[in-house]
Amino acid sequence: MSPVPLLALPGAPSLAAVGLGPYLVVGAALFSAGLVTVLARRNAVAILIGIELMLNAANLNLVAFDRFGPGLVRGQVFALFVLVIAAAEAAVALAIVLNVFDSRDRVDVDQVRSLKG
Amino acid sequence: MSALALAAVGPAALPIPDLTPHLPGIVFGGLAGVSVLGAIGAATAPRIVHAAFCLLAALFGVAGLYFLLGADFVALGQVIVYVGGILVLLVFGVLLTGRTQVVLGQEGPRRPTGAILAGAAVFLGLLLAIGGTRWPAQPRPADPTPTTAPIGRAFLDPDQFLVPFEVASVLLLAALVGAAYLARRRREP
Numbered sequence: 001m002s003p004v005p006l007l008a009l010p011g012a013p014s015l016a017a018v019g020l021g022p023y024l025v026v027g028a029a030l031f032s033a034g035l036v037t038v039l040a041r042r043n044a045v046a047i048l049i050g051i052e053l054m055l056n057a058a059n060l061n062l063v064a065f066d067r068f069g070p071g072l073v074r075g076q077v078f079a080l081f082v083l084v085i086a087a088a089e090a091a092v093a094l095a096i097v098l099n100v101f102d103s104r105d106r107v108d109v110d111q112v113r114s115l116k117g
Numbered sequence: 118m119s120a121l122a123l124a125a126v127g128p129a130a131l132p133i134p135d136l137t138p139h140l141p142g143i144v145f146g147g148l149a150g151v152s153v154l155g156a157i158g159a160a161t162a163p164r165i166v167h168a169a170f171c172l173l174a175a176l177f178g179v180a181g182l183y184f185l186l187g188a189d190f191v192a193l194g195q196v197i198v199y200v201g202g203i204l205v206l207l208v209f210g211v212l213l214t215g216r217t218q219v220v221l222g223q224e225g226p227r228r229p230t231g232a233i234l235a236g237a238a239v240f241l242g243l244l245l246a247i248g249g250t251r252w253p254a255q256p257r258p259a260d261p262t263p264t265t266a267p268i269g270r271a272f273l274d275p276d277q278f279l280v281p282f283e284v285a286s287v288l289l290l291a292a293l294v295g296a297a298y299l300a301r302r303r304r305e306p
Contacts, residue, residue, distance in 0.1 A: 032240035037168075053156050066186075
């Protein structure tokens with residue numbers, strides 16, 4: 001495969017001139033915000049939002065390491081697997097949340113103590 | 118230089134700074150700001166719907182960072198799957214479970230001090246780890262190339278990711294069928 005630059009402006013600097021560190025810092029910030037969301041919220045859907053943030057942070061790290069790594073696409077392949085798992089998780093979790101809401105009229109994780117109706 | 122002098126000189130002589138060398142930093146800063154601010158908004162917004170829309174901003178920012186990293190396929194997958202699928206699912210979840218104001222409209226914060234402390238501690242620990250690690254000296258990466266073909270080969274190569282790929286597809290099918298089964302409305306006896 002011939003390498004075709006996506007941005008072939010003459011004289012333009014490579015757009016990856018930002019090093020690895022800043023990406024990891026952004027990933028750490030996203031992960032921490034997701035962790036705060038998961039710990040501080042009581043609503044089950046909001047906790048799902050926090051989980052999505054944490055998964056995105058991990059994905060960002062995977063893609064960044066892939067970019068600055070040996071040049072295989074393994075990091076991106078793993079990021080796509082994470083994407084698939086996140087989709088499956090969100091679908092099942094929301095189905096459970098809707099069921100719990102149907103039977104109890106609430107989705108507060110502090111007050112829902114059993115899954116059996 | 119006063120405004121009068123500027124007007125006398127005319128716009129052609131205005132010194133336009135050449136921002137090209139700073140362009141990667143500027144683009145990265147903008148995208149990182151959108152992501153982090155969106156994430157903080159998702160963590161702190163009092164209404165869940167607003168948190169969902171802050172998550173939208175964060176997801177778009179991360180997709181832009183993927184583009185900046187040269188991962189075009191993953192970036193588009195992020196937009197399609199996360200923004201088009203998962204986020205819509207989350208908004209549906211918010212709206213379907215928000216029948217009563219008390220239950221969902223506004224949740225009282227539950228002593229968030231501990232959570233914020235834990236998040237700050239994790240963030241500081243990660244910062245220390247990132248700053249304290251000596252990353253191998255990185256040559257500047259080559260210009261990004263399209264990644265769709267290598268990813269497709271990696272997925273379908275029996276020596277690499279063929280089996281995980283098929284397992285993931287079966288998992289996705291099972292999860293979606295299971296979700297549809299769980300979420301169906303039961304008939305009242």
